[in-house]
Amino acid sequence: MGKGAHMDAAGWAPGQGADREGRAACRAHNFSAGPAMLDTGAMTYVQENLLDYEGCGMGIHEMSHRDVGGPVHEMMARTSDNVRRLLGVPDNYRILFFQGGAHGQFAAVPLNLFGKGGKGDYVIGGNWSTKAMKEASKYGEVRVVEDTTSKGNAYYAPVDEWELSDDSAYVHVCTNETVQGLAMHEDPDVGPNHVLAADMTSSLFSRPVDVRKYGVIYASGGKNLGPAGCCLVIVRDDLLDQSLPQTPSILSWKVANDHNCLYYTPNAFAIWCVGVITGDLLARYGNLEEVAKRSKQRAEMVYKVIDNSVGFYTNNVRPDFRSHTAIPFRIRDGVEELEKKFIRDSVKCGLHQTFGHSSVGGLRVAIYNGLPDESLKEFVKFMKDFMDTNAE
Numbered sequence: 502m503g504k505g506a507h508m509d510a511a512g513w514a515p516g517q518g519a520d521r522e523g524r525a526a527c528r529a530h531n532f533s534a535g536p537a538m539l540d541t542g543a544m545t546y547v548q549e550n551l552l553d554y555e556g557c558g559m560g561i562h563e564m565s566h567r568d569v570g571g572p573v574h575e576m577m578a579r580t581s582d583n584v585r586r587l588l589g590v591p592d593n594y595r596i597l598f599f600q601g602g603a604h605g606q607f608a609a610v611p612l613n614l615f616g617k618g619g620k621g622d623y624v625i626g627g628n629w630s631t632k633a634m635k636e637a638s639k640y641g642e643v644r645v646v647e648d649t650t651s652k653g654n655a656y657y658a659p660v661d662e663w664e665l666s667d668d669s670a671y672v673h674v675c676t677n678e679t680v681q682g683l684a685m686h687e688d689p690d691v692g693p694n695h696v697l698a699a700d701m702t703s704s705l706f707s708r709p710v711d712v713r714k715y716g717v718i719y720a721s722g723g724k725n726l727g728p729a730g731c732c733l734v735i736v737r738d739d740l741l742d743q744s745l746p747q748t749p750s751i752l753s754w755k756v757a758n759d760h761n762c763l764y765y766t767p768n769a770f771a772i773w774c775v776g777v778i779t780g781d782l783l784a785r786y787g788n789l790e791e792v793a794k795r796s797k798q799r800a801e802m803v804y805k806v807i808d809n810s811v812g813f814y815t816n817n818v819r820p821d822f823r824s825h826t827a828i829p830f831r832i833r834d835g836v837e838e839l840e841k842k843f844i845r846d847s848v849k850c851g852l853h854q855t856f857g858h859s860s861v862g863g864l865r866v867a868i869y870n871g872l873p874d875e876s877l878k879e880f881v882k883f884m885k886d887f888m889d890t891n892a893e
Contacts, residue, residue: 530876533854534679534827534867535703535723539774541873543781547774554773562770566763573769577762580776587779587789590712590735597734597757598772600765602721603629603702606732607636609752610698610717613736614670615641617743622646622669622695627654627678628860629700634673640745646672654681656819660689670743671696671716677704679827679867680858682818686825688714696740702726705733706782706870707826708793716740717754722771724826725870727778730771782870792870793825799868799877800825806884813888829857829865840864843887850883852876 531538554561557572566573581596590596599605610633611621619641623634625648637643647663649656665672672695677684684704688711691697696716705720712718717736723729734754741755750756756764786792804823807814807830816823816830832839843864847855857863868877 528873530852530879531854532852532866532868532872532876532880534858534865536729537724537867537869538871538876539728540778540781540871543774543778543871546777560770561773564769566767566769573767574761574763576769576773576776577767580772580779583776583779583783584733584735587706587783588710588712588735593738594712595734595736595738595741595754595758597736597754598762598767598775599732599734599757600730600751600768602723602729602732603700603719604632604636604721605752606700606719606721606734607633608640609734609748609754610671610673610719611637611640611745612748612752613744613754614696614698614717614740615743616745618668618670619745620644620666620669622663622666622672624657624663624672624674625649626657626675626683627681628858629678629680629702630673630675633675633700637673641670644669649681649683653817654678654683655817656822657683657685660691663691665691665695667694669695671698673698673700675700675702677701677707677824677826679703679824679865680829680861682816682824682827682829682865683822684824684826686821690714703824703826703869706779706789706792707796709789722775725778727774728771730768731775733775778871796825796868796870799874800828802877802881803828803830803866803868803884806881806888810888813892814884826869827865827867829861829863831863835863837862839891842891846887847880847883850879852880852883855880 552560554572561576564573584596621637621643623643623645625631625645634643644666646665647658672691676699697714698717699715701718701720703724706725719732719734720726721732726733736754741758744753751765807816814830815834840863844856855864855866857865866880
C-alpha cells in the first residue's frame with residue numbers, strides 16, 4: 502500500500518511498504534520490555550509530521566488545548582474513536598487519557614471505587630499486581646483472593662476457585678505480568694455482582710478484549726499503546742460516581758470525563774502517537790484477532806527454542822499461561838556467568854535490551870507489536886547459536 506492508504510481508516514497515514522521496511526532495516530533490534538520499540542512506519546509518520554501537524558505549521562505538542570474545537574480537541578476525539586473501534590468499546594464506557602502511567606492508576610482505582618465500600622480483592626500474579634495492591638492498601642482494605650506465588654508463578658487457578666468477597670468494591674487483575682511472563686489470554690468472568698478492574702499495560706492491543714466483562718481497564722504507554730507519558734482508561738459510566746471525597750482531581754475519572762480529559766494539560770504528543778498507532782493497526786489488520794494470531798505465532802518461535810533446548814534455556818510458566826509479549830527465561834535455571842555472557846554477546850550481534858527485570862535478573866525478550874519480524878528471527882537464530890556454542 503502507498504503512504505496514503507490509511508487515511509480512510511485512521512485519519513492519519515503511517516508509512517507503508519518499502520518505506521516501512523527500509524527504515525526498519527536501519528534500526529536496532531530492540532527487545533526492551535519498556536519503554537518498548539514502536540512500529541517503524543507509525544513513528545516515521547510521526548517524525549515526518551512532528552513540526553507541521555496537518556498543515557498548521559506547528560507541532561501538535563506546541564498547540565493550546567484551550568482552543569475549543571481546535572486541532573488538539575479534534576486529535577483527541579479521533580484517537581478515542583480509533584481505540585473504541587479497535588477494541589469494540591460499548592457506548593456506555595468512557596475513554597479517558599491521564600498522566601502518571603499505570604502507577605498513577607494503582608492509586609486511582611481504589612480512590613475512584615472505594616466510595617462504595619472501601620474494600621478491594623486482588624489477584625496476585627507477580628510484581629505489578631503486588632505493587633497495585635500495596636498502593637491500594639493506603640486507601641482501604643485489600644485482600645488477596647488468588648496468589649500465583651504458591652504455584653511458582655506458573656499459572657492462575659480457575660475463577661471459580663478465587664476467594665472473591667461479597668462486599669468488595671472491585672476485583673483487580675493484571676492480565677500480563679512482564680517480570681514473571683505470566684498472562685491471562687482469556688477475559689476472567691467474575692459475574693455481574695463484581696466489578697473487574699484490569700491493568701492491561703503490557704497486553705492491550707495484543708488480543709481481542711471483551712470489554713463488557715470489565716468495569717475499568719487501564720494501560721500506560723511504553724508498550725503497545727505508544728510512547729510513555731500517557732495512560733489510557735476505559736471505564737463504565739456507572740462507576741464514575743463512586744470515588745472517595747479526597748480523590749485528587751488529576752486522578753479522578755469523573756473530572757476527566759466531565760472535562761473531556763482537558764481539565765489539565767494533556768500530553769498531546771503521546772496521545773497523538775496512540776492515535777497514529779491504533780489507526781495503523783486498524784488499517785493493516787482490521788481487528789485484533791489478526792494481531793493476536795501474529796502475537797501467538799511470534800511468541801511460539803521463542804518458546805520452541807526454550808522447550809527444545811533440553812534444559813539449557815528454562816521458562817517455568819505453564820504453557821497456557823505464557824506471555825505472548827514479554828518472555829523471561831533463564832540459562833540452566835540461573836547460571837549467572839552464562840546469562841551475562843548471553844547479554845554481552847547479543848549486543849555484539851546487534852540485539853539489544855535482552856536482560857531480565859532488575860528485581861529477578863535473568864534474561865527477557867519483549868515482542869510487542871512494534872518489533873519487526875526480522876528482529877525476532879535474528880534473536881531466535883542467536884539463541885540457537887549461543888546454545889550450540891555454550892552447551893556442555
